[in-house]
Amino acid sequence: MSEPLSQLEKKLTQAIAARMSLEDARKQQVDVLTQFAARLSVGCKGLDVSLDNLLAKFRSSLAKGVDFETLLPLIEQITAAIKLQEVAVVNAERELTSNIIDAGRQLQKTRGMPDDARRKLRFLLDSEVESVTTIRGFIPVINKLVEIYHQALQAKLTLADDLADAKQQQPEIAKELLALANELLFDEDVADEIKAVKHGLTETAHTDTLLDASVSIIRIVVKSIARERQTAQSFLVSLNQTLDELNQSIVSTNAQSKNINQALCSLNQQIENKIKNLNLATQSATSIVELKALVDEELQSLSKDLVARERLEQEEKAALIASFEYINDRVSQLESKVNSYKKRLTEQRFRSLLDGLTKLPNRSAFDDKYNHEFQQFNLNKAAVTLVVVDVDHFKSINDKYGHSAGDKTLQVIARALKKSIRKTDFIARYGGEEFVILMPGMPIKDASGPLEKLRKTIKSIPFKFKDEEVVITISLGATQFKEGDTPLSAFDRADDALYEAKNSGRDRLCLRE
Numbered sequence: 001m002s003e004p005l006s007q008l009e010k011k012l013t014q015a016i017a018a019r020m021s022l023e024d025a026r027k028q029q030v031d032v033l034t035q036f037a038a039r040l041s042v043g044c045k046g047l048d049v050s051l052d053n054l055l056a057k058f059r060s061s062l063a064k065g066v067d068f069e070t071l072l073p074l075i076e077q078i079t080a081a082i083k084l085q086e087v088a089v090v091n092a093e094r095e096l097t098s099n100i101i102d103a104g105r106q107l108q109k110t111r112g113m114p115d116d117a118r119r120k121l122r123f124l125l126d127s128e129v130e131s132v133t134t135i136r137g138f139i140p141v142i143n144k145l146v147e148i149y150h151q152a153l154q155a156k157l158t159l160a161d162d163l164a165d166a167k168q169q170q171p172e173i174a175k176e177l178l179a180l181a182n183e184l185l186f187d188e189d190v191a192d193e194i195k196a197v198k199h200g201l202t203e204t205a206h207t208d209t210l211l212d213a214s215v216s217i218i219r220i221v222v223k224s225i226a227r228e229r230q231t232a233q234s235f236l237v238s239l240n241q242t243l244d245e246l247n248q249s250i251v252s253t254n255a256q257s258k259n260i261n262q263a264l265c266s267l268n269q270q271i272e273n274k275i276k277n278l279n280l281a282t283q284s285a286t287s288i289v290e291l292k293a294l295v296d297e298e299l300q301s302l303s304k305d306l307v308a309r310e311r312l313e314q315e316e317k318a319a320l321i322a323s324f325e326y327i328n329d330r331v332s333q334l335e336s337k338v339n340s341y342k343k344r345l346t347e348q349r350f351r352s353l354l355d356g357l358t359k360l361p362n363r364s365a366f367d368d369k370y371n372h373e374f375q376q377f378n379l380n381k382a383a384v385t386l387v388v389v390d391v392d393h394f395k396s397i398n399d400k401y402g403h404s405a406g407d408k409t410l411q412v413i414a415r416a417l418k419k420s421i422r423k424t425d426f427i428a429r430y431g432g433e434e435f436v437i438l439m440p441g442m443p444i445k446d447a448s449g450p451l452e453k454l455r456k457t458i459k460s461i462p463f464k465f466k467d468e469e470v471v472i473t474i475s476l477g478a479t480q481f482k483e484g485d486t487p488l489s490a491f492d493r494a495d496d497a498l499y500e501a502k503n504s505g506r507d508r509l510c511l512r513e
């Protein structure tokens with residue numbers, strides 16, 4: 001082989017080797033790029049179905065080693081789809097931001113959210129959402145929002161539980177308010193107001209109605225207190241005025257008597273001087289005639305003085321009498337004012353122990369009497385029977401015929417019960433449709449006769465509502481005070497007996513020895 005040819009061949013071999021290594025390097029680069037493009041396409045997966053399909057096609061073409069020219073249209077399609085995606089992402093970001101803000105603002109309006117959650121939410125809406133720049137950046141924000149929602153929901157559930165508890169307590173509150181309204185026995189002018197309050201107090205009354213009733217009760221009490229205060233004030237003002245007048249009258253009588261006294265003193269002095277003068281003159285008289293003239297003159301003057309003195313004395317006496325009469329008059333006026341005020345106080349005390357509706361003694365009057373009877377029993381051990389009486393199914397009377405019919409029924413029953421017991425027994429309205437009777441000196445073994453009679457008396461009352469004849473019955477539980485009892489244990493025993501009477505069919509008397 002010639003020299004130039006072999007050199008040429010060598011160069012060619014070198015060039016081929018260089019070309020091959022270049023192609024190897026290029027192939028490696030294409031492989032890396034292909035893998036990268038395939039990974040990237042997997043990473044983009046899920047943004048859009050049509051993009052996913054194009055990328056899948058792209059990956060499979062790369063794997064098959066399809067040449068660039070064949071790939072180019074696909075790449076162009078993918079580029080266009082990605083561009084669309086960019087716009088879609090910007091829109092989605094905007095929409096997400098606005099949705100998160102809306103949801104957050106809505107959440108801010110919910111009541112009962114814990115303070116901490118409220119604060120976190122405010123910060124999230126005011127600064128965190130605005131600073132998010134990528135879709136991914138929304139993930140922690142959404143996470144936080146979900147957490148706050150959770151807290152708010154939890155708080156709401158607790159609130160709902162509390163409300164349910166409060167709802168359960170409502171009948172109790174209604175009962176309590178009704179008992180309070182029954183205790184309100186002020187002047188006649190508030191009777192209608194009390195009636196209106198009572199009528200709204202059903203066991204199913206709404207919380208707002210119960211609140212209104214509470215406010216009305218407080219108003220009635222406040223009004224009565226204000227009126228009472230005014231009465232007391234005007235009484236004290238008139239007492240003060242009268243005392244002032246009496247004082248002035250005594251002061252002026254004193255001043256008057258002082259003046260008269262001064263006049264009397266000087267008159268007495270004058271008389272004394274005249275007598276002294278007369279004495280001296282009689283000693284110096286030289287004849288009977290002169291003496292007579294002298295005596296006559298002095299006696300005339302003296303008798304004038306004596307008349308003046310008598311007049312002054314009478315004046316003083318008259319002034320004193322007038323002053324006494326005036327004082328007497330004012331004192332008796334004052335006495336009658338004090339008496340009428342005392343009467344008012346006594347009436348009030350009496351009325352505070354009376355049930356407004358039935359006019360029977362009320363619960364506080366019963367408590368006083370009960371404790372007194374209990375003490376007596378501990379001292380003398382004489383038998384005392386305690387009876388608890390409850391009207392059966394009274395609620396249905398209210399429900400069927402109205403609250404006024406219920407009120408009337410209670411009044412009739414109260415009157416009948418009062419009429420049927422002995423004078424020495426004590427009956428009170430314990431509350432609602434419940435009455436209590438204390439029978440001092442009555443052992444329980446002797447009590448069932450009269451109590452059965454009492455039950456039958458009530459049952460025989462011909463009640464008529466809306467032209468319908470209604471039989472109303474009562475249940476009774478009775479016991480007697482026992483050695484070792486406390487007021488509460490004895491009462492509980494009678495209450496247990498009543499419970500038994502109710503549970504065994506009502507309209508009956510149960511005894512607990």
Ligand SMILES: Nc1nc2c(ncn2[C@@H]2O[C@H](COP(=O)(O)OP(=O)(O)OP(=O)(O)O)[C@@H](O)[C@H]2O)c(=O)[nH]1
Binds near residue numbers: 392
């Ligand atoms: N009209 C009227 N109703 C009252 C008064 N005080 C309490 N009540 C009502 O009395 C009813 C008592 O009902 P409950 O305690 O369920 O008893 P009940 O219906 O008599 O049933 P039992 O006692 O189980 O036989 C309630 O509906 C009260 O609203 C009142 O002064 N006037």
